[in-house]
Amino acid sequence: MDFNLAEKLAIVKAIDEVILVDGQVKKSEIDLLTQLMNILKFDRVLIEEARNITAKECMHILKGMPENKKHALGVMLNEMANADGEFNEAEYRLIFNIMLEAGIEVDHNPD
Incomplete structure (x- = not known):
């Protein structure tokens, strides 16, 4: 699936927020981010750019x-x-809110 630059920026921002929300960045999260960088074809520069867009722009x-x-x-x-x-x-909570704001149907039960 090909994402355009704006979509990549927004996706990377959302993913970055999930990584950072618990206040800890674990190696397993960095490993998955590296895999996503290869799959979605983006680099660390895009991560920095994504951090500069507002939550409103992202949503x-x-x-x-x-x-x-x-x-x-x-x-x-x-x-x-x-x-x-x-x-x-x-x-x-963060993922629920992102998905709700983006218009993605969510299961309200975390179990």
Whole structure:
């Protein structure tokens, strides 16, 4: 699946927020981010650029993506949250809010 530059920026920002929300960056999260860099074809420069866009800009871009890309985003966010073996409350809330704002149907039950 090919994402345009704006979509990559928004996806990378969302993923970066999931990595940072618990205040710890684990090796397993960096490993998964490296895999995503290869799959989505982006580099560390794009990560820095993504950190410079606002949450509002990010959500506007994510909301405008087609359903198949939104689904892929949901999968990537959940995989990142589980990368360290701990899907904590802060990660759950953040992902839930991102998906809700982007118009992605979510299961309200974290179990």
